[in-house]
Amino acid sequence: MLEQEALLGRTKALGRDPNNAAPIFASRGIGILSKYGLDSASSTTSQEALRCLANAFLLNEPSRQVFVDLGYATKAVDRLKNDNVDDEFLISRILFLMTYNTQLDFQTLVDNHQLADSIIQHISRHAKSFAKGSQFKAPAPPMQDAAMTETLKLLFNITYYLPDLIDTFTPAIDPLISLVMHHPLATPPLQAPITYILNALMNMNLQGAEKKTPMGREARTSPLFPYANPESVVDRLISIFDSAIKNHPEPELDQAAVPLCTLIRRAYELANPQMQSWMRWILLPREKDRDKPLGQGEMLSSRLLRLSCSPTLPTLRENISSLLFELSDKSANTFVRNIGYGFASGFLMSHNIAMPANPAEAHSLGSEDDTSSGTEVNPVTGQKVSAETVQEGSGMDDMTEEEKEREAERLFVLFERLRATGVVDVENPVQQAVDEGRFEELPD
Numbered sequence: 001m002l003e004q005e006a007l008l009g010r011t012k013a014l015g016r017d018p019n020n021a022a023p024i025f026a027s028r029g030i031g032i033l034s035k036y037g038l039d040s041a042s043s044t045t046s047q048e049a050l051r052c053l054a055n056a057f058l059l060n061e062p063s064r065q066v067f068v069d070l071g072y073a074t075k076a077v078d079r080l081k082n083d084n085v086d087d088e089f090l091i092s093r094i095l096f097l098m099t100y101n102t103q104l105d106f107q108t109l110v111d112n113h114q115l116a117d118s119i120i121q122h123i124s125r126h127a128k129s130f131a132k133g134s135q136f137k138a139p140a141p142p143m144q145d146a147a148m149t150e151t152l153k154l155l156f157n158i159t160y161y162l163p164d165l166i167d168t169f170t171p172a173i174d175p176l177i178s179l180v181m182h183h184p185l186a187t188p189p190l191q192a193p194i195t196y197i198l199n200a201l202m203n204m205n206l207q208g209a210e211k212k213t214p215m216g217r218e219a220r221t222s223p224l225f226p227y228a229n230p231e232s233v234v235d236r237l238i239s240i241f242d243s244a245i246k247n248h249p250e251p252e253l254d255q256a257a258v259p260l261c262t263l264i265r266r267a268y269e270l271a272n273p274q275m276q277s278w279m280r281w282i283l284l285p286r287e288k289d290r291d292k293p294l295g296q297g298e299m300l301s302s303r304l305l306r307l308s309c310s311p312t313l314p315t316l317r318e319n320i321s322s323l324l325f326e327l328s329d330k331s332a333n334t335f336v337r338n339i340g341y342g343f344a345s346g347f348l349m350s351h352n353i354a355m356p357a358n359p360a361e362a363h364s365l366g367s368e369d370d371t372s373s374g375t376e377v378n379p380v381t382g383q384k385v386s387a388e389t390v391q392e393g394s395g396m397d398d399m400t401e402e403e404k405e406r407e408a409e410r411l412f413v414l415f416e417r418l419r420a421t422g423v424v425d426v427e428n429p430v431q432q433a434v435d436e437g438r439f440e441e442l443p444d
Contacts, residue, residue, distance in 0.1 A: 021059065030066045043086075061100070089147040126148045126151075129144070149193045173205075177223055177233055194240070202263050206266060258315055268327065284324070285382065308347075324343075336356050
């Protein structure tokens with residue numbers, strides 16, 4: 001037995017280099033490793049062989065179908081029923097790789113081999129270990145998070161590629177939400193496993209079911225708004241979003257933060273009017289934000305506005321603008337009133353949505369969810385007209401050269417968006433500075 005494990009260890013090392021691993025990738029090699037991996041009575045021998053298989057399937061796609069053709073995929077699914085993090089890690093990774101470029105019938109695995117039940121069982125077990133009062137008040141053991149990550153990746157791929165199976169995984173929603181609420185966050189926060197928890201949750205049917213209220217009436221309640229504390233889940237999602245914006249380098253956000261932003265948008269869609277009003281209050285500019293041009297503060301709403309026109313975030317900026325538009329009831333008037341022409345114009349134009357015909361009228365109303373109603377604001381910047389003063393300097397002296405360059409680029413984009421609307425005829429001051437020779441080229 002020890003000799004088998006030693007030989008499998010050497011095979012695993014050799015199999016990491018595809019140039020040396022052709023015999024492993026062949027049908028005979030996959031067959032031998034599968035036999036040791038799924039027919040061996042020794043757990044250590046079995047797991048060593050499964051590691052070899054996982055490496056082979058990662059490096060050589062055709063070997064995956066060989067595994068399926070040999071009939072070992074169903075044995076792997078049966079093995080996933082074990083309450084063992086090492087087995088979970090290896091089997092979930094192998095099945096995850098089987099979701100790509102194989103003819104494996106996952107519907108049959110769900111119907112006849114309880115694949116969905118096994119996945120839900122593992123996710124529930126992980127959720128219980130992180131719940132309030134659990135043993136993990138610090139970061140979990142590495143294998144715990146690694147196994148959970150592989151299971152979450154498997155869940156995401158099944159629900160993404162086979163949407164007809166989504167409702168089968170509905171029991172996983174509550175433990176997934178529990179993980180969002182209680183799993184310790186790293187800094188920056190959008191790292192495994194939290195990113196995979198959010199990805200898996202994003203594919204779920206979050207609409208909820210009809211439930212009896214304490215008054216006896218029927219009501220549809222989304223699991224994103226638990227009855228005991230309806231703000232708690234969305235507040236956690238927004239808190240993670242806020243922390244991610246503060247702590248991740250901006251280029252990382254374009255992919256990492258999109259699922260989270262999409263989940264917040266989904267929550268707003270499913271929220272009742274009271275919760276929607278609360279979300280608007282959290283995410284949209286408030287009256288005090290209008291003491292300056294919108295986007296210049298340090299509140300979450302200001303950071304969202306800055307990201308919505310960032311040239312380095314083509315995917316996330318579209319997602320954020322869509323969120324802000326939905327928070328404005330998908331009304332162009334309300335959208336412009338909430339965030340100003342400068343931030344709103346580009347999104348409206350790119351989606352062929354007509355701009356408000358009367359900027360002054362749109363900006364004399366204020367936002368329905370703040371106390372600025374009736375306050376006149378600048379239609380371009382969103383700043384209260386009463387707060388506009390001509391001051392010596394503009395804070396540029398406190399900025400680094402890199403910050404000045406980034407601010408100039410942002411202003412250029414905003415003015416070009418505004419000028420393209422045709423609503424107002426304004427010359428881009430950045431372009432004017434370039435034309436007049438007042439634009440200084442910074443050294444590399």
